[in-house]
Amino acid sequence: MQDTGTPTPPPLRVTLVQTKPKKADVAGNLAVIRDRWLKEIPDADIVVFPEASLTGYFLEGGVADVAVPVEEVAAGLGKPGPRAANVVLGFYERWQRGIYNSVACFEPDGDEYRAIHVHRKMFLPSYGVFEEARFADPGTELAAFDSRFGRMGMLVCEEMWHSLPATILALDGAELILVVSASPAREFREGLGRSENLARWDALAQGTAQEHGVFVGVCQLVGSEGGKVFLGGSIAVGPDGSILGRGPLMEEGLISADMSGKSIERARFESPLLADLRQMLPHLQRSLNRAGTGESRQAETQLAGGGSFRPTAQSPKPGVPVPALDMALIEKILVEFIREEVVRRRGFEGVVLGVSGGVDSAVSLYLAVEALGPENVTGFRMPYATSSPESLEHAGLVLSATGACAETIEITSAVDAYIRDVDPALSDLRRGNLAARIRGVTLFDQSAKLGRLPLGTGNKSERLLGYFT
Amino acid sequence: MQDTGTPTPPPLRVTLVQTKPKKADVAGNLAVIRDRWLKEIPDADIVVFPEASLTGYFLEGGVADVAVPVEEVAAGLGKPGPRAANVVLGFYERWQRGIYNSVACFEPDGDEYRAIHVHRKMFLPSYGVFEEARFADPGTELAAFDSRFGRMGMLVCEEMWHSLPATILALDGAELILVVSASPAREFREGLGRSENLARWDALAQGTAQEHGVFVGVCQLVGSEGGKVFLGGSIAVGPDGSILGRGPLMEEGLISADMSGKSIERARFESPLLADLRQMLPHLQRSLNRAGTGESRQAETQLAGGGSFRPTAQSPKPGVPVPALDMALIEKILVEFIREEVVRRRGFEGVVLGVSGGVDSAVSLYLAVEALGPENVTGFRMPYATSSPESLEHAGLVLSATGACAETIEITSAVDAYIRDVDPALSDLRRGNLAARIRGVTLFDQSAKLGRLPLGTGNKSERLLGYFT
Numbered sequence: 001m002q003d004t005g006t007p008t009p010p011p012l013r014v015t016l017v018q019t020k021p022k023k024a025d026v027a028g029n030l031a032v033i034r035d036r037w038l039k040e041i042p043d044a045d046i047v048v049f050p051e052a053s054l055t056g057y058f059l060e061g062g063v064a065d066v067a068v069p070v071e072e073v074a075a076g077l078g079k080p081g082p083r084a085a086n087v088v089l090g091f092y093e094r095w096q097r098g099i100y101n102s103v104a105c106f107e108p109d110g111d112e113y114r115a116i117h118v119h120r121k122m123f124l125p126s127y128g129v130f131e132e133a134r135f136a137d138p139g140t141e142l143a144a145f146d147s148r149f150g151r152m153g154m155l156v157c158e159e160m161w162h163s164l165p166a167t168i169l170a171l172d173g174a175e176l177i178l179v180v181s182a183s184p185a186r187e188f189r190e191g192l193g194r195s196e197n198l199a200r201w202d203a204l205a206q207g208t209a210q211e212h213g214v215f216v217g218v219c220q221l222v223g224s225e226g227g228k229v230f231l232g233g234s235i236a237v238g239p240d241g242s243i244l245g246r247g248p249l250m251e252e253g254l255i256s257a258d259m260s261g262k263s264i265e266r267a268r269f270e271s272p273l274l275a276d277l278r279q280m281l282p283h284l285q286r287s288l289n290r291a292g293t294g295e296s297r298q299a300e301t302q303l304a305g306g307g308s309f310r311p312t313a314q315s316p317k318p319g320v321p322v323p324a325l326d327m328a329l330i331e332k333i334l335v336e337f338i339r340e341e342v343v344r345r346r347g348f349e350g351v352v353l354g355v356s357g358g359v360d361s362a363v364s365l366y367l368a369v370e371a372l373g374p375e376n377v378t379g380f381r382m383p384y385a386t387s388s389p390e391s392l393e394h395a396g397l398v399l400s401a402t403g404a405c406a407e408t409i410e411i412t413s414a415v416d417a418y419i420r421d422v423d424p425a426l427s428d429l430r431r432g433n434l435a436a437r438i439r440g441v442t443l444f445d446q447s448a449k450l451g452r453l454p455l456g457t458g459n460k461s462e463r464l465l466g467y468f469t
Numbered sequence: 470m471q472d473t474g475t476p477t478p479p480p481l482r483v484t485l486v487q488t489k490p491k492k493a494d495v496a497g498n499l500a501v502i503r504d505r506w507l508k509e510i511p512d513a514d515i516v517v518f519p520e521a522s523l524t525g526y527f528l529e530g531g532v533a534d535v536a537v538p539v540e541e542v543a544a545g546l547g548k549p550g551p552r553a554a555n556v557v558l559g560f561y562e563r564w565q566r567g568i569y570n571s572v573a574c575f576e577p578d579g580d581e582y583r584a585i586h587v588h589r590k591m592f593l594p595s596y597g598v599f600e601e602a603r604f605a606d607p608g609t610e611l612a613a614f615d616s617r618f619g620r621m622g623m624l625v626c627e628e629m630w631h632s633l634p635a636t637i638l639a640l641d642g643a644e645l646i647l648v649v650s651a652s653p654a655r656e657f658r659e660g661l662g663r664s665e666n667l668a669r670w671d672a673l674a675q676g677t678a679q680e681h682g683v684f685v686g687v688c689q690l691v692g693s694e695g696g697k698v699f700l701g702g703s704i705a706v707g708p709d710g711s712i713l714g715r716g717p718l719m720e721e722g723l724i725s726a727d728m729s730g731k732s733i734e735r736a737r738f739e740s741p742l743l744a745d746l747r748q749m750l751p752h753l754q755r756s757l758n759r760a761g762t763g764e765s766r767q768a769e770t771q772l773a774g775g776g777s778f779r780p781t782a783q784s785p786k787p788g789v790p791v792p793a794l795d796m797a798l799i800e801k802i803l804v805e806f807i808r809e810e811v812v813r814r815r816g817f818e819g820v821v822l823g824v825s826g827g828v829d830s831a832v833s834l835y836l837a838v839e840a841l842g843p844e845n846v847t848g849f850r851m852p853y854a855t856s857s858p859e860s861l862e863h864a865g866l867v868l869s870a871t872g873a874c875a876e877t878i879e880i881t882s883a884v885d886a887y888i889r890d891v892d893p894a895l896s897d898l899r900r901g902n903l904a905a906r907i908r909g910v911t912l913f914d915q916s917a918k919l920g921r922l923p924l925g926t927g928n929k930s931e932r933l934l935g936y937f938t
Contacts (some may be wrong), residue, residue, distance in 0.1 A: 203672055204676070288757075303620070306619060
C-alpha cells in the first residue's frame with residue numbers, strides 16, 4: 001500500500017456527559033450545561049447530553065408545561081466560545097402544536113448556536129413502566145445529517161432497541177450514531193457488574209457498531225425519578241464493537257472517545273456488511289413491503305407441536321428460572337436512592353421509621369443507617385397491649401445492632417380509647433388494622449416533631465396488593 | 470384472568486443436529502441423516518441440520534459437481550415413518566440453471582417428503598476467508614412460510630449478521646427462525662469459554678429473539694475443512710433471549726428445545742417491540758427508501774475532528790489492543806484439528822516432524838504428542854555441519870520431555886555433495902535455504918518409510934510471507 005500523501009484528518013473527539021437534571025427546571029438545567037459542563041470540557045468536538053436532559057424523564061402530563069421550541073434551547077446555550085463544540089442534547093420539544101421527545105444537534109454560528117438537525121423520537125415506549133405515548137407525539141421522520149465534523153445520525157433510547165432505525169441511518173451515510181437515553185435500572189443478575197438493562201445496552205450498541213461499521217455513543221441519564229433509578233453507565237463504542245469508554249454508575253460524569261475515520265475503513269474492510277446490504281437492499285425492500293402489509297399472515301398458523309414427543313431429561317424445566325441476584329449492587333443502588341430522595345432532593349438529614357421486629361422494617365432500617373448514619377435514623381417500636389413480646393425483643397435487637405436512635409411509644413391507650421368510644425364490639429381484624437394505622441399516625445407526628453422524613457417499610461407483595469401495614 | 474377453556478396446544482419440539490458431513494458425498498451424507506439421525510430422534514417435531522450439510526462448506530468450484538435439485542434431496546430422505554418430523558437442512562442447490570446455498574423445509578406427505586419452502590441465501594460472504602459469491606448465485610427472495618407446526622422462517626448463516634432479514638421474517642409472521650450455519654472459528658479471548666465468533670452468534674440469536682419475541686434456533690456445522698475449523702456450538706434461544714440449549718464444541722451432537730406459543734405471548738407483552746414496529750413501519754420504509762437511493766449521501770462529509778483538542782489522560786491509547794487469549798481452548802481445538810486431519814480424514818496413525826530446537830517445532834511436537842500419543846510421533850533432528858550444538862541440545866530436551874520417538878539424521882553429506890557438484894561458491898544465504906530444503910526432502914522420505922504423515926511447523930509470520938523453513 002503506497003502512501004498517497006493525503007494527510008490523515010484529526011480524529012473526532014466526542015464527550016458524553018451523563019447528567020442528573022433538576023426536575024422540570026429548563027432554565028436551570030440549561031444554565032448548568034452552559035456555565036458548567038461546556039466550560040469544563042474545552043477540547044471536545046461534540047458534547048452530548050442525555051434524553052430529557054433539560055427536565056428529567058418522568059414528567060407525565062407535566063411535559064406540556066416544560067416542552068420548549070428548539071430555538072429557545074439554542075438561545076439558552078448562550079454565546080459560543082472561540083473553539084466551541086457542537087452540542088447534542090435530548091429535550092421535550094414544543095413543535096407545530098405538538099410535544100415531542102426530541103434530540104437536537106446545535107452548531108456554533110457566529111454569536112449563537114443554531115440547530116442543524118432535530119430528530120423526534122418515533123418509538124414512544126408505552127408498556128411496563130413507560131407511558132410516553134400518553135404525553136408525547138411520535139415523530140415520523142428519520143435521516144442522517146451533515147455536520148462540520150462529518151455525517152451522523154441521532155436516536156432516542158427505545159429507537160435503539162429496534163434494529164431498523166440504526167440500519168436506516170447507516171445506509172443514509174451516518175458514520176457516527178449518537179443515542180440519548182433514559183433507561184430505568186432493572187434486573188440485577190449476579191456476575192454482571194451492572195443491571196440487566198445496561199448489559200443489554202452494551203449488546204445493542206456493540207451489535208449496531210459491528211453490523212454497520214459505525215461509531216456509537218450512548219449518553220445515559222442519571223438519578224432517581226418517582227422511584228425509578230437511572231444508573232448512568234454511558235458507553236462509546238468503536239466500529240469494530242470495542243468499548244472505547246464507559247461512564248460511572250449512579251453519578252454524573254463524562255467520558256471522551258476519539259473517533260478516527262480510519263477505524264471505520266478498517267472495520268468495513270474486515271466486515272463489509274453495509275456494502276453488501278446496499279447491494280441487496282432493493283430485494284429486501286420488496287420482501288419488507290410484502291411482510292409489512294400483513295397479507296401473507298392471513299393464513300397464519302400458531303406455533304404448536306404435534307404432541308407426539310414424551311418429555312425427556314433434555315426437556316427444559318417448566319417455570320421461570322430465578323437468577324442469582326447481585327446483592328451488593330442492589331444494596332448500593334438502594335442506599336444511593338435513599339440519599340438522593342431524602343437528603344439531596346428534599347433537604348432532610350434524617351428519617352423516622354417503624355421497627356416491628358419483622359424482616360421488612362429490619363431491612364429498611366439497615367439501608368437507612370447505611371445511607372444516612374445511625375445518628376440520623378430514629379426507629380420506633382410501637383407495641384399494642386396484645387403485641388407479642390418477641391416482636392418487641394427482635395425490634396430491640398436490630399435497633400441496637402445498627403446503633404440507630406431507638407424510641408418506644410405505647411399505642412395501647414390511643415387504640416383502646418377509640419374502641420371504647422366508637423365500637424367496643426369491633427372485630428380482631430379491625431383492631432389489628434386500627435393499631436397499624438395508629439402507628440402510621442404516630443410516625444408522621446414524630447416526623448414533624450423531629451424534622452425527619454418518614455421512611456416506608458412496605459414490601460413488593462404489599463405493593464401489588466395496594467395495601468401496606 | 471379467567472380460564473377461557475381453550476386447551477393449551479402442546480409445545481413444539483425442535484432438535485438441532487450439528488453434523489460433520491463427509492466432503493462432497495451427497496448420497497452418503499443423506500444416508501446418515503436418513504438411517505441414523507432421523508431414527509435416533511423419534512420424538513421431535515422439526516429436526517434441523519446445518520448449512521451445506523450434504524457436502525461440507527468449503528468446496529470452491531466443486532459446488533458445481535455436488536449441487537442437487539431439492540426434489541433429489543427429498544427423495545434421498547426416503548419414506549417417512551409414522552410419526553416423522555419435518556426436516557430442515559442446508560445444501561448446495563441446483564435451481565433454474567444456477568447454484569444456490571439453500572435451506573429447505575421438508576414435510577412428510579404420504580410415502581414421501583415434500584419441500585414446503587426453500588430459502589436461497591441472499592448474502593454470500595466474499596471477504597476474509599469467504600468467497601461464496603465466486604461459486605454460488607445470490608437468492609433474491611425472503612419470506613416466512615406456514616408449516617403444520619406454525620409459521621416460521623429460515624436463514625443461512627451470514628444473513629443473521631444483518632438485522633434486516635430476521636426483522637422481515639418476524640414482520641411476515643414467523644414465530645420461529647431457524648438458521649443453518651457454517652461459522653469458521655476465530656479469535657479466542659480469555660474468559661469467553663468459546664471462540665469470539667460463537668460469542669457473537671449468541672449475541673445475534675439473543676438480540677433477534679428479544680427484539681422480535683421469536684424463538685431462534687442456530688444449527689452449526691462441525692469439523693475442519695481446508696484448515697478452517699467449524700466448532701459446532703449450536704444454540705436454541707427463547708423469545709425472552711434465554712438460552713434453551715447449547716450444542717457441544719468440536720463434536721457432532723444434538724440439542725432439543727421445547728417451544729411454547731405462550732412464551733411468545735409473554736415476551737411480547739413484556740416488550741411489544743414488534744407491534745410497535747408494525748405501526749411505525751410505513752414511516753420507516755419512507756426513510757429507508759430515501760436512504761437506500763444514496764441521494765442524500767452526495768453531500769456526504771467524512772468523520773473528522775476539528776483538531777483543537779490536546780490528548781489527555783482520557784484519550785484512548787493508540788494501537789490495537791491485544792486481548793488475553795484462552796490458551797486452553799486454543800490447545801483443545803488444535804489437538805482436535807490434528808486428530809481430525811491426520812487420523813479420521815486421512816487414515817494415518819502417526820506423524821513425522823522436524824525438531825529444530827526452536828519454538829515453532831517444539832509447540833508442534835507437543836501438540837502432536839497430545840493428539841496422537843508419543844509412540845505415534847517421530848521427531849527428527851537434522852543437523853548440518855555448521856548447525857549450533859545448542860539447537861541440537863534443545864531439540865533433544867523437548868524430544869525426551871514429550872517421550873516422542875527421536876531420530877537424528879545428519880544432512881551434511883547431502884548438502885555438501887550438492888554444493889561441491891553444483892556451485893562451490895554458493896552464498897551463506899543459499900546454503901541455509903539449501904539445508905532447510907534438504908530437511909524437507911528428508912522428512913518426506915522418512916514419512917514414506919514409516920507410513921507417518923509429515924506435520925508442518927511453520928508459523929503465522931512465515932505464512933504471511935509465503936515462505937516456510
